[in-house]
Amino acid sequence: RWLRQxxxxxxxxxxxxxxxxxxxxxxxxxxxxxxxxxxLNTISGINxxxxxxxxxxxxxxxxxxxxxxxxxxxxxxxxxxxKVPPALREAWGRAIxxxxxxxxxxxxxxIAMDIRHPLTxxxxxxxxxxxxxxxxxxxxxxxxxxxxxxxxxxTLQAVRKALSDQAERxxxxxxxxxxxxxxxxxxxxxxxxxx
Ligand code: GDP
Numbered sequence: 001r002w003l004r005q006x007x008x009x010x011x012x013x014x015x016x017x018x019x020x021x022x023x024x025x026x027x028x029x030x031x032x033x034x035x036x037x038x039x040l041n042t043i044s045g046i047n048x049x050x051x052x053x054x055x056x057x058x059x060x061x062x063x064x065x066x067x068x069x070x071x072x073x074x075x076x077x078x079x080x081x082x083k084v085p086p087a088l089r090e091a092w093g094r095a096i097x098x099x100x101x102x103x104x105x106x107x108x109x110x111i112a113m114d115i116r117h118p119l120t121x122x123x124x125x126x127x128x129x130x131x132x133x134x135x136x137x138x139x140x141x142x143x144x145x146x147x148x149x150x151x152x153x154x155t156l157q158a159v160r161k162a163l164s165d166q167a168e169r170x171x172x173x174x175x176x177x178x179x180x181x182x183x184x185x186x187x188x189x190x191x192x193x194x195x
Contacts, residue, residue, distance in 0.1 A: 002067055002068040002069060002071065002191075003043070003044060003045070003067065003187055003190060003191055004044065004045045004046070005067060005068050006044040006046055006049055006065040006066065006067050006073055007065060007066055008049070008063070008064075008065055008066075009064040009065060009066040009072070010063075010064050011061040011062070011063045011064070012061055012062050012063075012064070013060065013061055013062075014062075014095055014098075015062065015095055015098050015099040015102065015103070017062075018062065018064065018074075018099075018103070019064060019072070021102075021103060021104050021105050022070060022104075022105055023069070023070025023071055023072065023105050024070070024071050024072075024105055024107050024193070024194040025071065025072035025073065025074050025103070025105050025106055025107065025194070026072075026073055026074070026106075026107055026108050026109070026110060026190050026193050026194055027073075027074040027075075027076050027099075027106060027108075027109050027110070028040055028073065028074065028075050028076060028109075028110045028111075028112065029076040029079070029096075029109060029110070029111050029112070029126050030078060030079075030111055030112030030113065030142075031078065031079055031080040031112075031113070031114070031120060031122055031123065032059075032078035032079065032080055033078075033114070034078075034112040034113055034114045034142055035112050035114060035140075035142035035143050035175075035177060036075070036078060036112040036142075037051070037075075038142070038177035038178075039110070039112050039140055039142060039175060039177060039186070040065075040073065040075060041177070042177040042180060042183055043183065043186050043187055043190060044065070044073065049065060059077060059078060060077045060088060060091070060092060060095075061077060062074055062075070062076060062077065062095070062099070063075040067194075071194045072105075073190075074099075074106075076096065076099075077092055077095070077096075079092060079122045079126070080120065080122045096126075096129055097129055097132075100129050100130065100132065100133055100135065101132070101133065106135065107136070107193040107194055108135065108136040108137065108138065108189070108190070108193035109126075109130050109135050109136070109137045109138075110137075110138050110139075110140060110186070110189075110190065111123060111126055111127070111137060111138075111139050111140070112140050112142045112175075113139055113140065113141055113142065113159075114141075114142055114143055115141040115142060115143055115144050115146065115147055115152060115155050115174070116143070116146060116147065118139070118141060118155065118159050119159060119162060127163075127170065131166070131169075134169065135169075136169050136170075136171075136193065137169060137170045137171070138170075138171050138172075138173065138186070138189045138190075139159065139163075139170065139171070139172040139173070140173060140175035140182070140186060141155060141156060141159065141172065141173065141174050141175060142175050142176065142177070143176060143177075143178075144174040144175055144176040144179065144181045144182065145176040145178050145179040145181065152174055153174075156172060156173070156174055159172050160172050171189070173185050173186065173189075
């Protein structure tokens with residue numbers, strides 16, 4: 001229930017601008033256009049929640065949404081923008097690794113991957129960053145409505161298989177904001193991670 005009470009707190013260019021490191025938080029990551037904002041909106045049940053992350057000039061920010069009981073959702077900057085200049089991309093890598101390395105209250109990472117192109121180089125890099133501290137990860141194979149049930153199920157199995165050596169830490173599910181599919185499952189994961 002508390003998951004439905006998310007509200008925008010602040011948007012910060014660097015991890016050091018985040019609120020005090022106590023309580024519990026779950027971060028959302030994904031290639032730009034993977035469906036991360038739609039997933040955040042759907043999971044929190046609040047339309048337009050993640051809209052602020054798309055404000056020009058803030059696409060490289062970490063956006064903090066507050067939940068009751070010192071819990072937070074963190075919308076990490078989308079990655080994989082072809083347009084992003086190398087210096088900014090480097091800054092992105094530094095910000096993410098610093099955040100993962102130093103943030104005690106971080107409990108889990110949600111990675112949105114378009115079910116039609118999962119496990120891109122950027123996704124694998126993100127998984128490596130998370131692996132450095134043994135952070136639990138839930139992969140959402142988004143836009144599952146774009147594939148038939150058979151094809152969706154096959155992709156799910158293929159992604160699970162590719163990560164099977166880390167199956168205790170990295171879990172994978174189908175997700176669609178429009179169908180909707182897998183919303184309760186994703187909510188349960190997020191809530192459990194911050195219980
Ligand atoms: P973000 O850049 O990762 O935050 O992605 P968005 O959530 O903004 O979604 C990118 C595009 O994919 C938008 O045009 C969305 O309408 C579309 N999209 C997002 N989720 C779904 C979904 O579950 N199904 C379908 N068919 N389209 C989706």
